[in-house]
Amino acid sequence: MAIDNPYEILSQSFNFPTKDQRQWWHYTAPGFVKSMTDAKYTPDAKYKQLAFFYHCVLPHLGQFPYSYKPISPQASTMADLFNIEKMWPVVDEIARFDLSIDTTLFHKIADLLLLKDEAKALSSQPGFKLGGPTHRQYQFAVNIKDERLMLKGYFFTAMKSLAMGVSADRLISNMMESYVQSCAVSTFITVYLGCDMIDPALTRLKVYGLDSEVTFEWLVDLWTLGGRIPNEIKVDHMELGDLSKSLLPVIVNYTLLPNKPHPEPQMYLVPFGSPDVQIVDALTQFFERMGWGEAARTYRENLFSYYPNQDFSKTRHVQEAISLSYKEGKPYLSVYLSHF
Known part of the structure; x- marks a missing residue:
């Protein structure tokens, strides 16, 4: 056969x-x-x-x-405390596979945000312990569409900020810093920066922030940077608010584009341990309220078909995050899946 x-x-x-x-x-x-x-x-x-x-x-x-993730043989040693050395061979290998990838801007941002000589000085500070997600320096993602690839790089600023004694907000964007500082008491933190590895004149810069305590009013505030982003899109706040109540906390990114005067917001609702079946129910109800009939009818069956051996009443990791944004005036939703 x-x-x-x-x-x-x-x-x-x-x-x-x-x-x-x-x-x-x-x-x-x-x-x-x-x-x-x-x-x-x-x-x-x-x-x-x-x-x-x-x-x-x-x-x-x-x-x-x-x-x-790529791990160098010397990672977590004094020779490569933050596992940076493996990054460049991986980037170069992917760039050779697809000649449309342009790493010019990625290299420039890496020079600004990755720890170099500061790493050893940081490791000698009292109480410093290596390990954990906050010590991560970078991450890759690959978008695929048909035969095309887009390589994206992300830079985590916590260690650089600590080593230099400069806020992560200032390292990334004065506009973001202004917003964060305007909130008297805030659980919002700026966590990393992403960029597309294409022609720098076309690439997006994406600034990511995290908030563990979010109300409906705070979501609206995050969406508009406290009114700093003129937003002509009529967001259906009730739908967004209902979904967010089921799937807090939230990550937000602000996309900076060469031809746009203001950042474009995108929300990531992160379940963090909620039962997958509960998330399926919340999303199905959300699809129904949005009038997305086909998605409401097929989402559960389609998702389960990818994991035939999983009991979704017991798993808490498969639907890792849900993003919501607007493209050309219409809502756009993505679900991020994780095997582990």
């Missing part, structure tokens, strides 16, 4: 140098293929994206299933 599944065909062709790479491939590739099939990708696009995953992602996922 002929095999027409790209995952099965490539599984017979690819050589996996390590057991970890083989396990990562068989754990992630089937879901990757299903998502591309559901999105009606062409066979050529599926093979290209799977080849990219095999050559540029798989070798850097680390030990299965505990690590899914």
Whole structure:
């Protein structure tokens, strides 16, 4: 019988140098293929994206299933305290795979926000302990659409801010600092900066902030930077407010575009341990209120089909975050999924 599944065909062709790479491939590739099939990708696009995953992602996922980020052999030692050395080989490898990737701006931001000589000085401070998410320096993400790739880089500012004695807000944006300082008592913190690795004249800069205590009024304030962003979009606040009550806390990003005078906001509602079935119910109700009939009818079944062996009444990790933004005057929602 002929095999027409790209995952099965490539599984017979690819050589996996390590057991970890083989396990990562068989754990992630089937879901990757299903998502591309559901999105009606062409066979050529599926093979290209799977080849990219095999050559540029798989070798850097680390030990299965505990690590899914590039880690250098000297990470967490004095030679590479914050695991920066592995970043450049990975970026260069991906850029060679797709010549449309432009790392010019990424390099410039890295020079400004990554710890260099300050790392050793920081490690000698009393009470310093290495480890934890706040010590992360960078992160990658790849957007795929058909046969195209977009590599995105993110920079976390906590350690640089601590080492220099300068607020993370000032490191990123005076406008964001002005907003945060205008709030007398606030749980809002600026956490990292992202950029697209394309022509710098076209790239987006994305400033991310986190708030663990959010009210409906505070969501509106975050959406408009306290009224600093002129917002002509008539947001259905009641719908946004109802959804957010089920899925707090919240991450917000403000996208800075070369041709736009003001940042464009985007909300990320983060469940942090809520039962996945509860999130499914909340999203289904939200889709119904928004008039998205097909999404309301199919979301539960479609999600469950990606994880046939999961009991969604017990899992609390699959739906990691939900983002909401507006594009061309219409609401745009994405659900971020996690295997672990």
